[in-house]
Each structure stands twice: as structure tokens, then as C-alpha cells.
Amino acid sequence: MEQVLIIGTGSAGLTAAIYTARANLKPLVLTGTMPGGLLTTTSIVENFPGFPDGIDGFELMSRLQKQAEKFGAQIKFGNVESVDLSKQPFTAIVDGDPVQARSIIVATGSGHRHLGFKNEELLEKKGVTYCATCDGALPMFRNQPLVVIGGGDSACEEALYLTRFGSVVYLIHRRDQFRASRIMAERTLSNP
Ligand SMILES: Cc1cc2nc3c(=O)[nH]c(=O)nc-3n(C[C@H](O)[C@H](O)[C@H](O)COP(=O)(O)OP(=O)(O)OC[C@H]3O[C@@H](n4cnc5c(N)ncnc54)[C@H](O)[C@@H]3O)c2cc1C
Incomplete structure (x- = not known):
């Protein structure tokens, strides 16, 4: 044993x-x-x-x-x-x-939360990513319109980070307000 x-x-x-x-x-x-x-x-x-x-x-x-x-x-x-x-x-x-x-x-780590869309897996590493800090700086994301899905702290943080690379960053979320903490939400909303 x-x-x-x-x-x-x-x-x-x-x-x-x-x-x-x-x-x-x-x-x-x-x-x-x-x-x-x-x-x-x-x-x-x-x-x-x-x-x-x-x-x-x-x-x-x-x-x-x-x-x-x-x-x-x-x-x-x-x-x-x-x-x-x-x-x-x-x-x-x-x-x-x-x-x-x-x-x-x-200590089995964590997995990404997938959206469950058809073909989502096929597009992974071809434009669909689950980690902006890991992949945001890659050439494929530079000067392109980017989309972040979610309205929590992580989504806000990743969206802000991606503004360094994308031509425009859209944040798509379900509710009429962010689930993110107030400070993160305000920081995100005040970023053009
Ligand atoms: C591309 C990339 C770059 C990153 N760069 C950084 C960085 O620069 N700095 C930073 O701080 N973080 C970085 N991260 C995040 C970092 O990798 C994770 O935070 C870290 O690996 C988490 O460690 P962990 O031990 O919790 O889990 P993991 O590293 O995910 O390890 C999980 C382990 O559990 C094992 N396991 C899972 N299921 C089972 C099972 N059923 N039976 C037996 N074993 C199992 C797996 O084989 C694996 O060995 C990066 C992540 C990625 C993807």
C-alpha cells in the first residue's frame, strides 16, 4: 500500500x-x-x-x-x-x-470550458483559443478583429489584453451587465 x-x-x-x-x-x-x-x-x-x-x-x-x-x-x-x-x-x-x-x-489540472459548437475542436489552434495570454501575440491574431466570449473577470481581462494585438476586440456576453467585478467591468467599458 x-x-x-x-x-x-x-x-x-x-x-x-x-x-x-x-x-x-x-x-x-x-x-x-x-x-x-x-x-x-x-x-x-x-x-x-x-x-x-x-x-x-x-x-x-x-x-x-x-x-x-x-x-x-x-x-x-x-x-x-x-x-x-x-x-x-x-x-x-x-x-x-x-x-x-x-x-x-x-493534481489533475483543469480543462478549458468549451462552448460545444459544431467544429469547435477542428478550429482549435486555427483561430479558436482558450487562453489569450498564451496565444494572443501569435501572428494570426495580429491586426484582426477578435471576439472574446464571456462577461466575467477572465473575459474582461483577456479582452483588455487582446486590445494590444487585435484591430478591434468584441466582447460578447449573455446578460445586460457583466458578471465581472466592478473594477474589471469599468476598466473594460472605458477602453475604446
Ligand atoms: C501554452 C501555455 C503556456 C503557459 N504559460 C505559462 C507561463 O508562462 N506561466 C505560468 O505561470 N503559467 C503558464 N501556463 C499555465 C500553466 O501551464 C498551468 O497553470 C499549469 O500547468 C497548471 O499546473 P497543474 O499541475 O495544476 O496542471 P497541469 O499542468 O494541467 O497537469 C495536470 C497533470 O495531471 C495529469 N492527469 C490528468 N488526468 C489524469 C488522470 N486521470 N490520471 C493521471 N494523471 C492525470 C496530466 O497528465 C498532467 O500530468 C501556460 C499554459 C499553456 C497551455
């Missing part, structure tokens, strides 16, 4: 692995289908403390993994299909096999 099972090897999972490994808990860390998590898909990470010149996302995640392993974390390729948290020890089904653990840390 494992003392600690960590599901996910993104920045959250590997950070948990470093801490629990240093506490001598010998965590078993499962990668899922994306070892290293989302940051492995980006070229340069500029806001991780300690790297004044930025660091390549893949390199950063490899270093986090090495650091966790150095303290005794076991990192294994495996996808968790289900977990039973109704009784101790907890049981996770990993690629069909049960793994028992005293505690489980879920």
Missing part, C-alpha cells in the same frame, strides 16, 4: 511530490497522458521565481521531476480511471489495476 498517491505530474503534482518525498512519504506519482503537464507545451516560462531570463517549459518540468525523484518520489506512467474515497485505505484504479493508498493528492 502507498502512503501517498499523487495523481498528475504538472507543476502542482510535482511540487506535492517534492514536499511529500522530503517528508519521507515515498509518494507514488502518476503521470497521466501528459507527463510534465501543460507547461511542457510552452517554450518560455517567464514568471517562475529564480529564472530571471525565463526557462523552457519542458526543461522546467524535467527539473521538477528530477528534484522530486532525488528525494525518493517514484514517478510512473499511468492513468487513473476512478477512485474510491468511501473507505480507508483509498483505492484508485490505474489502467485497470487497483492501487491502494492512505492518502491521495489530486
Whole structure:
């Protein structure tokens, strides 16, 4: 039986692995289908403390993994299909096999909320994106009319950010007022 099972090897999972490994808990860390998590898909990470010149996302995640392993974390390729948290020890089904653990840390990241339109997936990376700060500066979005869907803080923030690149930014939302905080809404409305 494992003392600690960590599901996910993104920045959250590997950070948990470093801490629990240093506490001598010998965590078993499962990668899922994306070892290293989302940051492995980006070229340069500029806001991780300690790297004044930025660091390549893949390199950063490899270093986090090495650091966790150095303290005794076991990192294994495996996808968790289900977990039973109704009784101790907890049981996770990993690629069909049960793994028992005293505690489980879920660090599976988050997914984008899709609109569910026909062909939305086909247009991903071809003009449809879910992260303005990740993709807004790409040539395909420069000097083009851009549309942001939503009326909350994230939508306002992303729309404001995109005004640096687009020829015009439309913010499309459902209600007659923004769900965003007042300060964000005011900032957005006062931007031409
Ligand atoms: C292109 C891009 C650029 C970015 N640039 C930056 C940046 O410069 N700076 C910044 O701060 N943030 C950046 N981000 C955001 C950053 O990547 C995320 O905030 C971060 O990766 C979240 O880490 P996480 O560990 O929570 O999840 P993730 O990195 O999403 O990792 C989730 C992990 O869980 C695993 N997993 C999921 N389901 C299962 C399962 N069923 N069984 C086993 N494992 C599972 C996955 O395989 C993965 O290993 C960027 C994101 C993208 C997409």
C-alpha cells in the first residue's frame, strides 16, 4: 500500500511530490497522458521565481521531476480511471489495476470550458483559443478583429489584453451587465 498517491505530474503534482518525498512519504506519482503537464507545451516560462531570463517549459518540468525523484518520489506512467474515497485505505484504479493508498493528492489540472459548437475542436489552434495570454501575440491574431466570449473577470481581462494585438476586440456576453467585478467591468467599458 502507498502512503501517498499523487495523481498528475504538472507543476502542482510535482511540487506535492517534492514536499511529500522530503517528508519521507515515498509518494507514488502518476503521470497521466501528459507527463510534465501543460507547461511542457510552452517554450518560455517567464514568471517562475529564480529564472530571471525565463526557462523552457519542458526543461522546467524535467527539473521538477528530477528534484522530486532525488528525494525518493517514484514517478510512473499511468492513468487513473476512478477512485474510491468511501473507505480507508483509498483505492484508485490505474489502467485497470487497483492501487491502494492512505492518502491521495489530486493534481489533475483543469480543462478549458468549451462552448460545444459544431467544429469547435477542428478550429482549435486555427483561430479558436482558450487562453489569450498564451496565444494572443501569435501572428494570426495580429491586426484582426477578435471576439472574446464571456462577461466575467477572465473575459474582461483577456479582452483588455487582446486590445494590444487585435484591430478591434468584441466582447460578447449573455446578460445586460457583466458578471465581472466592478473594477474589471469599468476598466473594460472605458477602453475604446
Ligand atoms: C501554452 C501555455 C503556456 C503557459 N504559460 C505559462 C507561463 O508562462 N506561466 C505560468 O505561470 N503559467 C503558464 N501556463 C499555465 C500553466 O501551464 C498551468 O497553470 C499549469 O500547468 C497548471 O499546473 P497543474 O499541475 O495544476 O496542471 P497541469 O499542468 O494541467 O497537469 C495536470 C497533470 O495531471 C495529469 N492527469 C490528468 N488526468 C489524469 C488522470 N486521470 N490520471 C493521471 N494523471 C492525470 C496530466 O497528465 C498532467 O500530468 C501556460 C499554459 C499553456 C497551455
